Amino acid sequence: MTTRIVVLGAGYSGQMAARLVARAKDVSVTLVNERDRFVERVRLHQLAAGEDLRAHPLAELLAGTGVRLVVDRATAIDPDGKSVVLAGGDRLPYDTLVYALGSRMDLTAxxxxxxxxxxxAVAEEAERLRARLTDGDVVTVVGGGLTGIEAATELAEQRPALKVRLVADGALGGALSEKGRGHLRRVFTRLGIEVRDEARVAEVRADGVVLAGGEHVRSDVVVWTTGFTVPSLAADAGFAVDGHGRMVVDETLRSTSHPDTYGVGDAAAVRMPGGQELRMACATGLPAAQQAVRALLARRDGKDPKPFRFRYVNQCISLGRRDALVQFVDRYDRPKESVLTGRLAARYKETIVRSAYQAQRHPSIPTSL
Incomplete structure (x- = not known):
C-alpha cells in the first residue's frame, strides 16, 4: 500500500524532508511551495547589497527524485479529512503531513x-531593498541579532558610499563571548558603521525611526531585521501550537496533537531532551528534517523511532565577504571564549553556507540520529 506524504514548504527543511522520504519504498511524495525556486535565505543580505545570486529552480533540483512539485500556496489544513487546501482550489489528500512552512518577518509589532x-527575509523584499538603495544615502538597520549584523556589515562593505547605522534594543553582540564582542566592535569601526545599542525603536517613518524616548533618527532607508512570525495554518487547523503559533512536536518531531503530522524548521517548536528550544537556523532545521523522516518511516514500518539528539557547535556570522566571526559554543549554545575571525572565518562561513545548499542536492541521514 502506498503512503501519501505531503510536505508543505520547500525551504531548507522541507525540501530535504521531501527528497529523503521519496527514497523509501511505497510512498508518493508531494511538495507544495508558493514559489517555483529554492531560495538560499542565508544569502539574502548579499542579494540586497548588490550581489547577483544564482537561481535554483525547484523543478531542476527535484528532477529524478520522485517528488511531485506543486507550485501553489497552502491556505488551510483539514486534519479530520486529512487534506491540504490550496489557493488554486485543489485539495491534496495525505496519510502523513510534514509541516515545514518556515518563518517570516513580523511587520506588525x-x-x-x-x-x-x-x-x-524573502528574495522579493531583498531585491526591492537593493533597488531602493540606489536612491538613499543613509541606511538604518534595526535589530542586533545575526541577521541585523550580517545585513549591516554587508551593506557597509559592498556600498561604502552609504552611511550605515545599526540600532539594537540590547548590547551589540550581547550573546557572544568577550572576544567575539571585541571583534564585532572592531569590524563595525573599520567599516564605519554607527551603532546605537540599548535603543528600542517605537515607530518607523518614511524619513527614519523614532526611538522609545521620542528621539527621531533620520534615515533614507530602514531595514527591519528583528522579530519573526510563522504562518497561522497549524493554529487555525487546531494543531497544538506554542505562544508564537509554532507547531508543538515531541522528541521525534511528531505533532503532540496529531500523530500523522511532523513539524520541522522554523514553524515547529523543537526542543532538546533537556527542554531547551532550538533556535531558528538551517543548522537546526536540516538535522530536524532528517530526524522527522527517519521517525515517520520507522513508525510506518512498525518500529519505534529514536528520539532527536542534537548539540550545538558554533554560530557563524558573516561580516561582509572578507571577514566573519565563528563563535564556538557548548552543546547548549552558550558561548565559549574561543572564536575564529578574519578571512579564515569567512571561508569557514562560506563553506557552511555551500554545504547547506549541497545538502539539498545530496541529502542523507546520519547514523547518529
Whole structure:
C-alpha cells in the first residue's frame, strides 16, 4: 500500500524532508511551495547589497527524485479529512503531513514597519531593498541579532558610499563571548558603521525611526531585521501550537496533537531532551528534517523511532565577504571564549553556507540520529 506524504514548504527543511522520504519504498511524495525556486535565505543580505545570486529552480533540483512539485500556496489544513487546501482550489489528500512552512518577518509589532521598512527575509523584499538603495544615502538597520549584523556589515562593505547605522534594543553582540564582542566592535569601526545599542525603536517613518524616548533618527532607508512570525495554518487547523503559533512536536518531531503530522524548521517548536528550544537556523532545521523522516518511516514500518539528539557547535556570522566571526559554543549554545575571525572565518562561513545548499542536492541521514 502506498503512503501519501505531503510536505508543505520547500525551504531548507522541507525540501530535504521531501527528497529523503521519496527514497523509501511505497510512498508518493508531494511538495507544495508558493514559489517555483529554492531560495538560499542565508544569502539574502548579499542579494540586497548588490550581489547577483544564482537561481535554483525547484523543478531542476527535484528532477529524478520522485517528488511531485506543486507550485501553489497552502491556505488551510483539514486534519479530520486529512487534506491540504490550496489557493488554486485543489485539495491534496495525505496519510502523513510534514509541516515545514518556515518563518517570516513580523511587520506588525511596531507601527510603520509594514509601510516604511524593508526586510531581507524573502528574495522579493531583498531585491526591492537593493533597488531602493540606489536612491538613499543613509541606511538604518534595526535589530542586533545575526541577521541585523550580517545585513549591516554587508551593506557597509559592498556600498561604502552609504552611511550605515545599526540600532539594537540590547548590547551589540550581547550573546557572544568577550572576544567575539571585541571583534564585532572592531569590524563595525573599520567599516564605519554607527551603532546605537540599548535603543528600542517605537515607530518607523518614511524619513527614519523614532526611538522609545521620542528621539527621531533620520534615515533614507530602514531595514527591519528583528522579530519573526510563522504562518497561522497549524493554529487555525487546531494543531497544538506554542505562544508564537509554532507547531508543538515531541522528541521525534511528531505533532503532540496529531500523530500523522511532523513539524520541522522554523514553524515547529523543537526542543532538546533537556527542554531547551532550538533556535531558528538551517543548522537546526536540516538535522530536524532528517530526524522527522527517519521517525515517520520507522513508525510506518512498525518500529519505534529514536528520539532527536542534537548539540550545538558554533554560530557563524558573516561580516561582509572578507571577514566573519565563528563563535564556538557548548552543546547548549552558550558561548565559549574561543572564536575564529578574519578571512579564515569567512571561508569557514562560506563553506557552511555551500554545504547547506549541497545538502539539498545530496541529502542523507546520519547514523547518529
Amino acid at each position: 511596531v507601527p510603520g514597519v509594514a509601510e516604511h521598512a524593508h526586510t531581507v
